[in-house]
Amino acid sequence: MNLELFIARKIHFGTTGEKRVSPPAVRIAMIxxxxxxxxxxxxxxxxxxxxxxxxNKVIGFGSHIQVTHFDSNxxxxxxxxxxxxxxxxxxxxxxGVSHAQRFATKPGIxxxxxxxQGIVLKGISKEYNWQFFRKxxxxxxxxxxxxxxxTNDVMISKMIADKLNLKVxxxxxxxxxxxxxxxxxxxxxxxxxxxxxxYDKVFVLADLRHIQKLNGWTxxxxxxxxxxxxxxxxxxxxxxxxxxxxxxxxxKFKENYYVRSIKELNPQIFGWLDLLDMNVxxxxxxxxxxxxxxxxxxxxxxxxERTNMIGILKAMGANNFSIRxxxxxxxxxxxxxxxxxxxxxxxxxxxxxxxxxFISLNPDVYYLTAVPIDIxxxxxxxxxxxxxxxxxxxxxxxxYLITKIxxxxxxxxx
Numbered sequence: 195m196n197l198e199l200f201i202a203r204k205i206h207f208g209t210t211g212e213k214r215v216s217p218p219a220v221r222i223a224m225i226x227x228x229x230x231x232x233x234x235x236x237x238x239x240x241x242x243x244x245x246x247x248x249x250n251k252v253i254g255f256g257s258h259i260q261v262t263h264f265d266s267n268x269x270x271x272x273x274x275x276x277x278x279x280x281x282x283x284x285x286x287x288x289x290g291v292s293h294a295q296r297f298a299t300k301p302g303i304x305x306x307x308x309x310x311q312g313i314v315l316k317g318i319s320k321e322y323n324w325q326f327f328r329k330x331x332x333x334x335x336x337x338x339x340x341x342x343x344x345t346n347d348v349m350i351s352k353m354i355a356d357k358l359n360l361k362v363x364x365x366x367x368x369x370x371x372x373x374x375x376x377x378x379x380x381x382x383x384x385x386x387x388x389x390x391x392x393y394d395k396v397f398v399l400a401d402l403r404h405i406q407k408l409n410g411w412t413x414x415x416x417x418x419x420x421x422x423x424x425x426x427x428x429x430x431x432x433x434x435x436x437x438x439x440x441x442x443x444x445x446k447f448k449e450n451y452y453v454r455s456i457k458e459l460n461p462q463i464f465g466w467l468d469l470l471d472m473n474v475x476x477x478x479x480x481x482x483x484x485x486x487x488x489x490x491x492x493x494x495x496x497x498x499e500r501t502n503m504i505g506i507l508k509a510m511g512a513n514n515f516s517i518r519x520x521x522x523x524x525x526x527x528x529x530x531x532x533x534x535x536x537x538x539x540x541x542x543x544x545x546x547x548x549x550x551x552f553i554s555l556n557p558d559v560y561y562l563t564a565v566p567i568d569i570x571x572x573x574x575x576x577x578x579x580x581x582x583x584x585x586x587x588x589x590x591x592x593x594y595l596i597t598k599i600x601x602x603x604x605x606x607x608x
Contacts, residue, residue: 229485231581247566249464254388257295257422272299290431291432300317315398315400350399489528525586
């Protein structure tokens with residue numbers, strides 16, 4: 195039998211199951227552990243959820259990787275590249291790639307009788323993945339680009355629709371400034387809303403063949419290829435592999451390809467998201483420190499309360515290490531109770547926010563209408579194990595006080 199564990203259970207639970215260790219300082223220590231862990235769970239869940247939601251919005255508009263002409267700049271007027279079935283097969287066969295689709299963009303101006311709006315027409319092909327816009331569709335339907343002739347249907351954002359007072363079924367003229375002014379009439383088939391202001395205020399989705407005709411391109415010429423990867427964590431490796439593959443093709447067929455990941459296309463956004471990790475680490479360190487110091491005070495109170503018992507154990511031959519183990523076991527029970535309550539509070543609040551969205555956000559600032567939550571079981575496990583280990587390690591030093599207690603004096607201690 196583990197004697198130290200047996201004594202610790204007697205101290206903590208008592209002989210009849212009644213908890214004996216309950217001075218105010220100890221309860222405060224348990225509350226500190228519970229609240230600290232709850233805050234850590236919420237912080238990690240919110241940051242992970244926020245990064246995931248914002249990242250998915252950026253990827254929804256630009257995919258994970260873009261293959262464009264090497265001479266393309268950051269403007270929306272793209273240089274064409276030749277994309278045939280052979281090239282698409284090569285791209286799709288790259289390890290880690292889950293989907294590929296042709297696209298092109300072209301700036302234009304929507305002109306109404308009493309208003310106008312600068313937009314970017316994004317041409318999409320028949321293989322386009324509609325998952326993102328299907329999720330964010332608020333009115334109407336998705337456009338169909340699989341017919342033999344190009345469709346005049348388009349999808350606009352709710353921001354553009356509200357500004358120009360347009361609705362599903364309305365028609366409008368779009369002007370394209372090039373060598374000769376070109377005009378196209380489009381019909382609104384659907385309205386989407388992602389709350390990502392930078393993109394919602396400009397992007398209009400249309401059939402890729404319109405841009406090909408406006409630019410005088412052939413059927414095999416397009417602005418580029420959007421590539422989706424199966425695992426975002428492998429994005430950099432997939433982009434590097436694709437670059438190596440297309441460089442070899444470039445030398446063989448005298449074509450110019452430019453491979454960029456979504457991180458390279460939007461460095462400001464992803465740099466901002468990476469900074470959020472620093473905030474989480476600061477919160478974790480502060481919460482663990484506060485919880486640990488409150489637990490230290492609780493352990494010292496327990497040791498002082500049991501000074502007489504410590505003297506008796508020493509008089510009976512127990513060594514300092516054995517007695518320190520007793521009180522570390524007691525601390526483990528207290529930390530465990532605090533962590534159970536911390537998990538219940540933290541996970542419960544996270545689930546309430548995830549499904550009921552009772553804390554809202556300003557989408558113009560945060561790109562989201564409510565605080566996002568992503569509960570990752572692995573991170574929860576790491577948080578719990580880490581909090582337990584750090585708390586127990588912080589208690590090893592204060593338990594050294596037991597070695598300073600004299601049996602002769604402590605037995606008389608009241």
